[in-house]
Amino acid sequence: xxxxxxxxxxxxxxxxxxxxxxxxxxxxxxxxxxxxxxxxxxxxxxxxxxxxxxxxxxxxxxxxxxxxxxxxxxxxxxxx
Amino acid sequence: xxxxxxxxxxxxxxxxxxxxxxxxxxxxxxxxxxxxxxxxxxxxxxxxxxxxxxxxxxxxxxxxxxxxxxxxxxxxxxxxxxxxxxxxxxxxxxxxxxxxxxxxxxxxxxxxxxxxxxxxxxxxxxxxxxxxxxxxxxxxxxxxxxxxxxxxxxxxxxxxxxxxxxxxxxxxxxxxxxxxxxxxxxxxxxxxxxxxxxxxxxxxxxxxxxxxxxxxxxxxxxxxxxxxxxxxxxxxxxxxxxxxxxxxxxxxxxxxxxxxxxxxxxxxxxxxxxxxxxxxxxxxxxxxxxxxxxxxxxxxxxxxxxxxxxxxxxxxxxxxxxxxxxxxxxxxxxxxxxxxxxxxxxxxxxxxxxxxxxxxxxxxxxxxxxxxxxxxxxxxxxxxxxxxxxxxxxxxxxxxxxxxxxxxxxxxxx
Numbered sequence: 001x002x003x004x005x006x007x008x009x010x011x012x013x014x015x016x017x018x019x020x021x022x023x024x025x026x027x028x029x030x031x032x033x034x035x036x037x038x039x040x041x042x043x044x045x046x047x048x049x050x051x052x053x054x055x056x057x058x059x060x061x062x063x064x065x066x067x068x069x070x071x072x073x074x075x076x077x078x079x080x
Numbered sequence: 081x082x083x084x085x086x087x088x089x090x091x092x093x094x095x096x097x098x099x100x101x102x103x104x105x106x107x108x109x110x111x112x113x114x115x116x117x118x119x120x121x122x123x124x125x126x127x128x129x130x131x132x133x134x135x136x137x138x139x140x141x142x143x144x145x146x147x148x149x150x151x152x153x154x155x156x157x158x159x160x161x162x163x164x165x166x167x168x169x170x171x172x173x174x175x176x177x178x179x180x181x182x183x184x185x186x187x188x189x190x191x192x193x194x195x196x197x198x199x200x201x202x203x204x205x206x207x208x209x210x211x212x213x214x215x216x217x218x219x220x221x222x223x224x225x226x227x228x229x230x231x232x233x234x235x236x237x238x239x240x241x242x243x244x245x246x247x248x249x250x251x252x253x254x255x256x257x258x259x260x261x262x263x264x265x266x267x268x269x270x271x272x273x274x275x276x277x278x279x280x281x282x283x284x285x286x287x288x289x290x291x292x293x294x295x296x297x298x299x300x301x302x303x304x305x306x307x308x309x310x311x312x313x314x315x316x317x318x319x320x321x322x323x324x325x326x327x328x329x330x331x332x333x334x335x336x337x338x339x340x341x342x343x344x345x346x347x348x349x350x351x352x353x354x355x356x357x358x359x360x361x362x363x364x365x366x367x368x369x370x371x372x373x374x375x376x377x378x379x380x381x382x383x384x385x386x387x388x389x390x391x392x393x394x395x396x397x398x399x400x401x402x403x404x405x406x407x408x409x410x411x412x413x414x415x416x417x418x419x420x421x422x423x424x425x426x427x428x429x430x431x432x433x434x435x436x437x438x439x440x441x442x443x444x445x446x447x448x449x450x451x452x453x454x455x456x457x458x459x460x461x462x463x464x465x466x467x468x469x470x471x472x473x474x475x476x477x478x479x480x481x482x483x484x485x486x487x488x489x490x491x492x493x494x
Contacts, residue, residue, distance in 0.1 A: 005103070005108055009367070034106070034107050035091065035107050035109065039363075044365070069368055069382075071266075071382050072265065072266055072269035072270075073108050074102070074103075074281075074384055075317065075382045075384030075385075076380045076381060076384070077211050077268050077281055077282055077384075078211040078213065078234075078236070078268060079189075079210065079212045079213075079215075079281055080212065080213055080216065080316060080376055080380075080426070
């Protein structure tokens with residue numbers, strides 16, 4: 001089993017959608033939210049995903065196609 | 081001896097031992113080094129600092145290293161010059177430039193990597209690593225060579241070959257990753273987590289980032305132990321910006337300088353300006369962007385310290401400017417033509433941003449202003465290739481006279 005820490009950033013159109021709930025239902029991934037901030041116009045969630053690593057990758061690909069931006073919690077590590 | 085006492089979560093304030101870790105197990109917030117300031121205040125003084133070497137390591141008591149022998153390539157204590165010509169042009173009587181182009185690998189990254197490499201040895205790592213498209217790669221590779229460490233540098237596969245030279249020459253192993261920026265970024269974060277290496281801006285980031293404080297210390301010392309009224313800083317991840325502020329505040333809390341009322345100003349390239357945009361929109365929530373700018377060293381669309389940079393902006397009552405790529409080029413030319421400093425594109429961002437801040441009234445004529453020039457232009461020559469317009473002449477004096485439009489006068493010494 002693998003664990004991955006990610007930050008999801010939501011566009012306004014997805015603020016009211018249960019994206020993380022659906023992620024846990026569509027894929028064999030256990031999600032565990034550690035921090036979050038949501039406003040009317042945007043939101044982000046820092047969470048841990050636990051599951052088979054290929055399943056986690058499929059889950060990340062799915063949330064990305066939904067319009068969620070998925071980044072490592074470290075942000076951009078490729079520096080100038 | 082080190083006065084660093086713990087790593088502390090910047091969000092929930094839980095403390096951790098001084099290990100190569102970078103996030104809080106509880107809330108996944110970033111960790112930062114905290115010090116025993118009471119003990120520090122007992123031993124540090126302006127004189128003790130002034131007795132130190134003419135490098136960033138004169139401030140070693142304020143850095144999180146306990147190892148006696150640091151990895152020192154003489155980074156830091158770079159010139160702070162009064163910019164008479166540029167100041168006159170911008171209407172600033174008291175403008176200074178902090179010139180970090182003259183570091184060992186020509187950028188401020190030598191400061192942070194010098195600390196990271198020292199910590200790598202302290203922790204017993206044999207490899208120093210980073211993901212970079214330029215300045216960081218050079219600094220990591222050079223310091224690894226100096227420290228006797230192996231170096232791994234991850235780069236996007238489509239990076240220009242010229243940029244690889246500045247890293248490969250030091251014997252670093254370059255790993256060119258095929259994929260989108262996001263894929264490269266995700267892989268590097270994962271490798272940083274899994275391999276027993278000192279990945280400078282991942283697992284040893286809390287220590288690495290502290291090296292940037294030395295820019296704040298130096299400026300204060302070079303100004304005669306005082307903080308400037310304004311600091312104009314090029315911003316990518318937000319780390320440098322927040323650490324300059326932390327450095328100034330530390331000096332003040334230790335009684336080495338008076339109260340700090342510096343306005344910290346963010347300058348970003350418009351194509352990569354998530355922090356300036358959030359500031360303009362009055363929100364503390366940084367919205368990641370796809371970075372698109374010629375200022376490659378600032379092309380961070382999802383800044384790790386974006387929120388903390390916004391906090392610093394707010395706390396210091398600073399302003400933010402986002403400048404176009406054309407302004408960046410104009411800023412580079414202006415700096416070179418007025419002060420003789422050939423800065424990289426990030427320096428163009430600083431100068432163009434400074435110009436905007438003056439025009440907006442955020443900086444007034446007599447106020448003591450320091451603009452930070454963080455890297456050399458020799459690394460980004462392609463951005464200003466248009467300046468090359470030589471007079472092409474056949475090898476005759478007449479042709480030369482015709483080209484410059486005046487005949488030769490009598491020979492005269494100046």
